[in-house]
Amino acid sequence: MAEPDVLYVDLHLVHEVTSPQAFDGLRVSGRAVRRPDLTLATMDHNTPTDDRTPDDLARKQIEALVRNCDEFGVRLYPLGSRDQGIVHVISPQLGLTQPGMVIVCGDSHTSTHGAFGAIAFGIGTSEVEHVLATQTIAQARPATMAITVDGDLPAEVSAKDVILGIIARIGVGGGAGAIVEYRGSAIRALSMEGRMTVCNMSIEAGARAGMVAPDDTTFAYVEGRPFAPKGADWQRALDEWRSLAGDDDATFDREVRIDAAELRPYVTWGTNPAQSAPIDGVVPDPDAFDEPSKREAARRALAYQALRPGTRVRDIGVDAVFIGSCTNARIEDLRAAAGVVAGRRVRSGVRALVVPGSARVKEQAEREGLDRVFREAGFEWRNAGCSMCLGMNPDVLRPGERCASTSNRNFEGRQGPGGRTHLVSPVVAAATAVKGSFALPSDLA
Amino acid sequence: MDKVTRISGRALPLDRADVDTDQIIPASYLKRLERTGYGDGLFAAWRKDPTFVLNDPRYAGAVVLVAGPNFGCGSSREHAAWALRDAGFRAVIAPSFADIFRTNALRTGLVPARLERAQVDRLLAAVAADAGTEIEIDVVAARVRVPSVGIDAPLDLDEFTRWRLTEGLDDIGLTLRHEADIAAYEARRPAWMPQVGRTT
Numbered sequence: 051m052a053e054p055d056v057l058y059v060d061l062h063l064v065h066e067v068t069s070p071q072a073f074d075g076l077r078v079s080g081r082a083v084r085r086p087d088l089t090l091a092t093m094d095h096n097t098p099t100d101d102r103t104p105d106d107l108a109r110k111q112i113e114a115l116v117r118n119c120d121e122f123g124v125r126l127y128p129l130g131s132r133d134q135g136i137v138h139v140i141s142p143q144l145g146l147t148q149p150g151m152v153i154v155c156g157d158s159h160t161s162t163h164g165a166f167g168a169i170a171f172g173i174g175t176s177e178v179e180h181v182l183a184t185q186t187i188a189q190a191r192p193a194t195m196a197i198t199v200d201g202d203l204p205a206e207v208s209a210k211d212v213i214l215g216i217i218a219r220i221g222v223g224g225g226a227g228a229i230v231e232y233r234g235s236a237i238r239a240l241s242m243e244g245r246m247t248v249c250n251m252s253i254e255a256g257a258r259a260g261m262v263a264p265d266d267t268t269f270a271y272v273e274g275r276p277f278a279p280k281g282a283d284w285q286r287a288l289d290e291w292r293s294l295a296g297d298d299d300a301t302f303d304r305e306v307r308i309d310a311a312e313l314r315p316y317v318t319w320g321t322n323p324a325q326s327a328p329i330d331g332v333v334p335d336p337d338a339f340d341e342p343s344k345r346e347a348a349r350r351a352l353a354y355q356a357l358r359p360g361t362r363v364r365d366i367g368v369d370a371v372f373i374g375s376c377t378n379a380r381i382e383d384l385r386a387a388a389g390v391v392a393g394r395r396v397r398s399g400v401r402a403l404v405v406p407g408s409a410r411v412k413e414q415a416e417r418e419g420l421d422r423v424f425r426e427a428g429f430e431w432r433n434a435g436c437s438m439c440l441g442m443n444p445d446v447l448r449p450g451e452r453c454a455s456t457s458n459r460n461f462e463g464r465q466g467p468g469g470r471t472h473l474v475s476p477v478v479a480a481a482t483a484v485k486g487s488f489a490l491p492s493d494l495a
Numbered sequence: 496m497d498k499v500t501r502i503s504g505r506a507l508p509l510d511r512a513d514v515d516t517d518q519i520i521p522a523s524y525l526k527r528l529e530r531t532g533y534g535d536g537l538f539a540a541w542r543k544d545p546t547f548v549l550n551d552p553r554y555a556g557a558v559v560l561v562a563g564p565n566f567g568c569g570s571s572r573e574h575a576a577w578a579l580r581d582a583g584f585r586a587v588i589a590p591s592f593a594d595i596f597r598t599n600a601l602r603t604g605l606v607p608a609r610l611e612r613a614q615v616d617r618l619l620a621a622v623a624a625d626a627g628t629e630i631e632i633d634v635v636a637a638r639v640r641v642p643s644v645g646i647d648a649p650l651d652l653d654e655f656t657r658w659r660l661t662e663g664l665d666d667i668g669l670t671l672r673h674e675a676d677i678a679a680y681e682a683r684r685p686a687w688m689p690q691v692g693r694t695t
């Protein structure tokens with residue numbers, strides 16, 4: 051009887067929402083955390099990003115994490131710590147995410163860490179318990195899929211648009227059962243933060259994980275970070291990491307090729323991340339879809355989003371703009387957005403929020419004066435956390451509110467019951483905040 | 496985990512593709528510290544619509560959910576599987592499942608049964624027409640049977656997974672049978688790999 055493979059987990063990231071039942075399970079069965087030194091916890095999902103206090107239930111979850119980490123010897127970066135932040139932002143920033151590692155977390159966007167050439171994927175709470183107890187995870191071998199993006203990205207097209215463009219082409223189930231390797235010159239040309247944005251949304255195409263082969267860009271990013279190997283170890287690590295990249299002529303179970311020149315800045319119109327249109331486009335007519343289930347899904351999505359087929363994307367007005375999340379709240383994202391809003395004002399009536407991905411990102415942005423740029427333009431400047439990405443903490447859309455969001459999911463109610471989400475890149479979000487309707491930076495006078 | 500050997504009963508038809516875990520249970524319901532008590536959150540937003548199928552009294556007591564492809568996409572929240580269990584579902588039949596949901600379901604003893612698209616469509620139509628349609632999922636024999644529509648299909652679960660389900664085995668215990676191998680691998684890991692550091 052064939053058993054699944056057992057993979058050793060090099061780093062296990064833990065947060066407050068998906069871990070309490072796992073720690074309880076350990077207590078019930080009298081098990082310890084096998085490797086607390088390979089486990090890191092933070093709080094991000096439930097936490098307020100301003101001075102509001104968490105509701106009672108959220109507070110209980112936050113307190114449970116503190117207690118559990120204390121009892122089981124797990125390092126925790128709690129609210130208020132300099133190293134707190136969205137779990138997928140803090141680990142790379144600390145240099146904990148390194149090439150060749152197996153990284154798991156009770157969160158589907160763990161795929162982010164694949165940007166370093168790591169195998170990184172999200173797991174459920176029972177598996178969290180399994181990893182805590184055994185430092186391993188049972189896995190059936192996934193299929194392999196290559197998505198190659200060659201050529202130069204057009205102006206105003208960012209890493210976010212690359213992944214939205216990919217998902218639009220392959221669909222929300224297009225990567226199912228596979229680990230995707232992103233290849234090609236357009237991917238190589240991305241910064242580490244851009245690669246993280248791409249890998250982050252692999253799960254939105256249904257992929258088990260996404261990765262980019264490590265190269266000099268990767269090594270330069272990791273070098274010198276707090277947990278990066280030092281001295282002679284750095285050389286040893288580099289020797290190992292240089293051996294990881296696949297061959298140019300490697301074969302995959304599935305292959306997709308995309309010409310970078312065809313990509314545009316995208317805006318999602320629907321309620322899944324594949325339902326997007328170029329910003330110069332229009333809201334599609336559901337009848338134009340061949341497949342009945344796609345037609346039906348588009349119809350439902352347009353009803354939920356209160357949009358009419360044929361509406362120009364640029365004519366859609368927004369009530370809110372959210373710049374944040376593990377997809378697009380790193381320092382380069384904030385710099386790009388600040389560059390667009392500098393000297394401009396958020397359109398009156400639009401609620402605009404910037405939520406740095408981590409306390410360190412916030413600190414860095416403040417050193418660079420980005421907080422002032424955002425504040426002067428009329429944005430709220432918040433503390434680190436998941437914030438309006440998921441409708442769990444105090445930052446939520448009101449029913450019927452329409453939001454341009456740099457996050458990763460536009461599911462019904464994702465940002466709050468009845469809220470309408472449109473996924474965009476940071477520069478489109480910034481320009482949209484100024485204009486009040488979807489816009490590119492170059493649209494601004 | 497309880498042993499899961501055979502599930503039989505009526506089904507609830509949810510003819511939608513790409514049902515995401517934010518719909519199965521919205522984030523605002525994830526604040527509990529326990530593994531149970533999520534039934535109220537199941538499809539909380541859709542349930543506000545009185546015409547939503549879960550509100551249809553004809554389907555009360557259904558134990559199988561029948562849905563479109565890519566069921567359970569999105570978030571890794573195991574709460575989605577817990578909510579289905581808490582609401583009385585023992586299995587989901589769909590043409591395909593999102594990877595993490597499928598794993599979570601199996602960990603929770605909720606059987607994800609994959610059938611071909613055409614069979615699922617037939618089943619959806621049959622259940623929509625007759626809420627009394629009886630479905631049997633035989634985990635031991637690895638069959639899915641719906642006699643009234645002539646479905647007798649293989650249950651797409653490997654032998655190991657079925658053994659775990661039918662014996663109600665503890666996954667951690669199963670893995671720890673390989674303790675010697677894990678320890679040997681652990682001893683060989685390069686010393687330069689990062690460690691967060693213990694706090695105690």
Ligand code: SF4
Nearest residue numbers: 159375376436439440
């Ligand atoms: S920012 Fe959003 S997607 Fe990322 S970990 Fe937080 S809730 Fe999940």
